Amino acid sequence: MNGSTSEAATVIHMDDGKAPVAPPPAAGAAASASDATAPSSAAPAPRKAAVGGGLPFLLRSGADGFRRCLAVIDFLLRVAAFGPTLAAAISTGTSDERLSVFTQFFQFHARFDDFPAFTFFMVGNAIAAGYLVLSLPFSAVGIIRPKATGVRLFLLVxxxxxxxxxxxxxxAAAAIVYVAHWGNRRANWVPICMQFHGFCQRTSGAVVASFLAVLVFIVLILMAVCAIRRR
Structure with missing residues (x-):
């Protein structure tokens, strides 16, 4: 028909049970969405182990640990120095030898108290040995309280x-031992160690032990100065 009217087409959507597919997001929207989902900051790095965690307890906590370590060495050195000083005092005090000539009624006698230098040597080593024992509690205080400067100053003096x-x-004792071994031609002093072997061996060993103790005391003094200066 010429006067036919156009009919509007009606589209009917059939629900087939499927969810509608959303259109793909634009490029800008995708970038903003990815930025939103990304973490605002990087994950925190694992905390490192504390400094000195693998070191012994004595070396931790900086200067205090250093002083505590020196205090332990100080205590051990005092124990070690006690042996040579006591041995020197006992060896000198028991140095007594008799040399029989022809008969037992005619004898030469060598004893430490015949020489004032040996008497002084024995008394000095006995005093040092007693001091080392009495100083052990003060040295232990340095281990317990590394900041106790007054105790270190007392021990240092x-x-x-x-x-x-x-x-x-x-x-003094070394001078007598030297003369006993070698004598003195100008003074016509003959060496007596050619006859009194035991006496000379004991006194010579005592002098060596005493000088070993002197070396230990030097180390103790240097360590005390280092511990006091390190604050």
Whole structure:
């Protein structure tokens, strides 16, 4: 028909049970969505182990640990120095030898108290040995309380005095031992160690032990100075 009217087409959507497919997001929207889902900051790095965690307890906590370590060494050295000083005092005090000539009624006698230098040497080493024992509790205080500067100063002064005492006693005894071994031609002093072997061996060993103790005292003094200066 010429006067036919156009009919509007009606589209009917059939629900087939499927969810409608959303259109793909635009490029800008995708970028903003990815930025939103990304973490705002990077994950925190694992915390490192504390400094010194693998070191012994004595070396931790900086200067305190250093002083505590020196205090432990100080205690051990005092125990070690006690042996040579006590041995030197006992060896000198028991140095007594008799040399029979022709008959037992005619004898030569060599004893430590015949020489004032050996008497001074024995007394000096005995005093040093007693001091080392009495100083052990003060040294232990340095281990428990590394910041106890007053105790270290007290031990430092006493160590210097003991070192000077042992040095003087050892030097005096060493002079007598030298003359006993080698004599003196100008003074017509003959060496007596050719006859009194036991006496010379004991006194010579005592002098060596005493000088070993002097070396230990020097180390103790240097360690105390380092511990006091490190604050």
């Amino acid at each position: 006493c160590d210097v005095v003991m070192m000077l005492l042992l040095t003087a006693a050892g030097a």
